[in-house]
Amino acid sequence: MAGPKPLPVDSQLAEGGRVYAVSCAACHLADGEGMEGLSLPLRNSKWVLGPEDRLIRIVLHGVRGPIDAAGVEANLEMPGMGFFSDEEIAAVLTYTRSAWGHRAPRVSAPSVARVRAETEGRGDSWTVAELEAVRLE
Numbered sequence: 062m063a064g065p066k067p068l069p070v071d072s073q074l075a076e077g078g079r080v081y082a083v084s085c086a087a088c089h090l091a092d093g094e095g096m097e098g099l100s101l102p103l104r105n106s107k108w109v110l111g112p113e114d115r116l117i118r119i120v121l122h123g124v125r126g127p128i129d130a131a132g133v134e135a136n137l138e139m140p141g142m143g144f145f146s147d148e149e150i151a152a153v154l155t156y157t158r159s160a161w162g163h164r165a166p167r168v169s170a171p172s173v174a175r176v177r178a179e180t181e182g183r184g185d186s187w188t189v190a191e192l193e194a195v196r197l198e
């Protein structure tokens with residue numbers, strides 16, 4: 062068998078919670094409510110609950126310019142975190158799609174690998190217009 066075995070479901074969530082606490086909570090806060098002038102809410106965000114192809118891009122390369130989530134608007138910049146492995150990004154996104162009462166589908170490491178390959182060579186963060194133009198599988 063090639064590559065590491067996928068983590069069992071509950072280990073993926075636990076790993077995602079760890080990555081979230083270390084890498085996302087500083088800006089989006091532990092409760093996912095975000096903070097004005099620093100970030101946006103992830104709780105009840107259409108970006109978190111919506112198509113994984115957009116959400117994965119946001120974590121890989123970041124997002125900049127006007128954007129709104131859960132009724133809050135921002136015009137800031139989030140740095141990309143493509144240095145995380147496919148497994149770590151899948152885990153943290155699965156965590157955000159399961160925490161705070163969310164019930165959105167999990168994100169798998171192969172999905173992150175696919176999006177990473179599709180966006181290879183990209184340096185810039187995404188704008189909302191670009192994310193909305195992404196062709197969904």
Ligand code: HEC
Nearest residue numbers: 084085088100101102106108124125126130135136137139
């Ligand atoms: C340094 C602060 C910072 C960190 C760390 C950070 N973000 Fe963000 N995030 C932002 C900012 C700022 C925006 C809004 C950018 C804009 O205005 O275009 C944003 C936007 C987002 C969005 C889209 C809008 C929304 O609220 O749904 C998602 C999804 C997101 N971040 C997820 C994450 C995840 C997952 C992590 C951890 C892997 C993370 N962020 C880490 C600052 C951060």
